[in-house]
Amino acid sequence: MVGRRCASALIVVLFGCAEGGSLDGGGEAGSTGVGDGGAGPSTSTEGPAGPGSTGPGCYDEICNGKDDNCDGTIDNPELLNGLPCDTGTPGACASGTTFCDNGVQMCTPTVAPGEVPEACNAIDDDCNNVVDDLDANVVCPAQNPGAVNVGAWSCTGECAITACATGTSNFNGTLEDGCECATDNAADQCDASATTTVPVGATVMLTGVVETSGASDWLTFQFDVPGPTYPYHPKIELTNSSGGAYSLDILLDCAGNAAGCSTTGGANDETGIAANVWEQNYAGYTPGPGCCSDPTPRQSVVRVRVNRTTPPACDAYTVTATNP
Structure with a gap:
């Protein structure tokens, strides 16, 4: 009978001290309390950090279909969407913003290919891998609406006047007013x-x-x-x-x-x-x-x-x- 009572007491100690308390005051918190100063197996409940924690087990949120930062939200849109990114497409379509779609990080172009017409500006505006592929005599007048009496335009990174209408000249050398000076039709011979x-x-x-x-x-x-x-x-x-x-x-x-x-x-x-x-x-x-x-x-x-x-x-x- 004595042996049975001791075995029962031991079982109670093992299970009763799981939260770090002691039986009979014989041991410190976290010990089994069996014997004087006898150390038992640890009963600490330390584990992965809780929701929103930055402790062990929680990380910066990334687009992967998981709640990396332990805040209860998978792939937080406010953290992952709308950030600057490179689309990998040429010209004006290279810049974009991030969008996390079902765990897959996307880069949405700010300018979609073909959305913007080509301009004379040394940029591939329509994103077809060709810079300034345009008719300068059509595009440059639209870019310089105040230019008058221009006979012909060219585009090499920027618009340039290559000829004035007969009887006019571009004396001031600017594009804004074009061939602003009315000259004459007189012969030079x-x-x-x-x-x-x-x-x-x-x-x-x-x-x-x-x-x-x-x-x-x-x-x-x-x-x-x-x-x-x-x-x-x-x-x-x-x-x-x-x-x-x-x-x-x-x-x-x-x-x-x-x-x-x-x-x-x-x-x-x-x-x-x-x-x-x-x-x-x-x-x-x-x-x-x-x-x-x-x-x-x-x-x-x-x-x-x-x-x-x-x-x-x-x-x-x-x-x-x-x-x-």
């Missing part, structure tokens, strides 16, 4: 210049801009000759030189022969080279040999070379021809 007729009693004005240093515009005037006994007074004047930016040469022909001047009906005493005014004045005009006392050749066709004397700018000249 004598034999290519168009003829402008000046009827009797009429005044004709031609305005233009010489676009480059050392260049010239060529103008040709043909004065109608009045009938017998009428005075003939053809005159060409540089009425606007833009503050001395231009000068004139008045010539008989494209060979460079200067047209003589006569302001009083007498003989030549000056020429039209580097002049601001050229004129011939006949008090009375009678056709036929030996008809007049004025020996000056009666000039009806005059070639005018407009020379730029200052660096190029969008400053215009005006040449006025009169046939009173």
Whole structure:
């Protein structure tokens, strides 16, 4: 009977002290309490950390279909979604944001392939592995709506003006306003210049801009000759030189022969080279040999070379021809 009582007591001790208490005060918390100072097997309940803990067994949340951070939520959307990521696609479609889909981490592109049309900007906007594959004459005007009078565009990473419309120039070199300067349609060679007729009693004005240093515009005037006994007074004047930016040469022909001047009906005493005014004045005009006392050749066709004397700018000249 004694042996049975001892065995029963031992069973009670083993199970009764699981929470670290002692029986009879014989042992410390966590011991079996059998004997004086006898150490029994440990009964500690330390294990994986509880929900939301950062202790052992809990980790930073990742997209894997598990509750890694022990907060009771699998693949927390607020932690895993909407983060910057690389989609692996080219150009503008490379950037994206994360999205955890049933334990699989996805990267949703911010710009989907083909969603954005190609622009001239050295970027593959439509994500087809080709940069700036576009028609510059279509895309660049849309990118530069304020550019006027542009004849042709190119695109090499950025838009550029390669030609202006006839009679215009891009003096300031900017894209914003395009070929902003209205110049002229004047020829830059004598034999290519168009003829402008000046009827009797009429005044004709031609305005233009010489676009480059050392260049010239060529103008040709043909004065109608009045009938017998009428005075003939053809005159060409540089009425606007833009503050001395231009000068004139008045010539008989494209060979460079200067047209003589006569302001009083007498003989030549000056020429039209580097002049601001050229004129011939006949008090009375009678056709036929030996008809007049004025020996000056009666000039009806005059070639005018407009020379730029200052660096190029969008400053215009005006040449006025009169046939009173």
